[in-house]
Amino acid sequence: MDFLRRLFGGKDNSSSSAQEAKKRLQIVLINDRTDISPQLLENLRAEMIAVLTKYMDIDEPRIEMDRGHDESAVALIANIPVLRIKRGAGGTLEDRFEDNPDDRSEGKFSPRGEPPRNQNIKSRRRK
Amino acid sequence: MGARVIVITSGKGGVGKTTSTANIAVSLAKAGKRVVAVDTDIGLRNLDMVMGLESRVVYNFIDVIEKNCKLNQALVRDKRVENLYLLPAAQTRTKDAVSPTQMSELCDQLRPDFDFVLLDCPAGIEGGFKNAAAGADEALVVTTPEVPAVRDADRIIGMLESMGKSPIRLVINRFRAMMVQNNEMLSQEDILDVLSIKLIGIVPEDDSVIKATNRGEPLTFTQNSPAALAYANIAARILGENVPLLQLDSYHSKGFVASLKKMLGF
Known part of the structure; x- marks a missing residue:
């Protein structure tokens, strides 16, 4: 079949090897770049x-x-x-702070009432 | 004013780092710049052969670092063009003979006397790469339109970025426009899309590269083959000139571009 296709100059139906190369690269690089x-x-x-x-x-x-x-x-x-x-865990954080601002100092939402620190999670490059 | 120190690297071996270094060095020297090409591949030196200077190597850069000789004793002058020098690597030592700090100091020692210091980097991501990259301000990453080379280039780009090198620009080597047209090779768009990096030039596959290496005479000395033209363009872009890239899709059009296409043998 391959031979006939080539003989009559028809195009291969399957995706081109260049497309396949790009796709495979994109997938492998997602993994390579994730450096957790x-x-x-x-x-x-x-x-x-x-x-x-x-x-x-x-x-x-x-x-x-x-x-x-x-x-x-x-x-x-x-x-x-x-x-x-x-029990009583419904509602957003903000709602509950409004109801009882002292919750914060009681350490219900974050230890010692400190705002949670920003966790810096970043993949190695771009994206 | 000090030199710009540029490392030419790739991650994967055999994609054309040394050939690129030699040809860009010659092109820059022909443009009137003072250039030194440093072979940082300790134990596997080849830049001397590609440049055709192997018979004139006496000292190497490790001799300079270890103060066995003066810097200008180790520099091999290329007599074919003004202001082009080679600083060879040691052939009988190993990569751990020097440290990144020593390489940085060596580069700083070269800066005052040159406009460009080109560092031909060994393959890999270990000590040899780290040594070569340590002293560089900028980087050229060489890849071919093949999956393993592009993957390795990505890794190297990540490392160069984290080392703060800028700009980092891509050379696509051994490009075959015919295959790209038939969708059987990664196009420049594909590669740039995947790597998200700036392109500095595309070097077409060209038999004359091998012939030039056989003779030890970098292509850019004669400058009439497609690859020589591509390297001259890269050098011009390094110098800040706005040289248009040879666009693949332009090969479809007629007139000047078609004749260029014919000249390039596609």
């Missing part, structure tokens, strides 16, 4: 747990956190088993 260190992942995990436990009881030892990807993006996949939602 184990330390960063560990810090992220600790802070996430701190946030989540304000709202719900979670099964900490069973938390799974890993990097994954599909064809176009890198994903951080966290599997967090929830044991129980805490």
